[in-house]
Amino acid sequence: MINTKIYKQIYLLAEELLAADQAQDQPQFDALYDELKALCNTHENTDKDHPEQWETLADFTSDLDLALALYDKALVKAEAVNSKDHMASIAFSKAELQQQLGELQAAIESLQYAKQHANKIEDKEFKVEIDDKLQALLKMV
16 A cells, blocks of 8 residues: 555646646656656655556656656566556556557557456456457557
């Protein structure tokens, strides 16, 4: 379970990052990104470390290779706490990036992983979204 105070910090930073991005305010976006990155690094390998913060950092990382590495880090942390919601969500986001990079087989594998772990969660719409995207990619290869 994520610390409530940290969750609120991550959520607020995510909202502010979205607003800065929509306003095309790169200096503000960069400052907020650095703040989120510092939060992640401060809590890394402590009892406050949580996959949510790493997934959020990856979500706002423009360097796609770095974003994939951050999703991998988040996935390891989600597996360590056996968080099926996070494992499915992170793998889905990772698959979307892999698809953008033209790595269709890797994207399919990530979606299969997401589907496997989404079977244990309650979000039916997300399960359908995973399955639809997986079926679409399978038709492309």
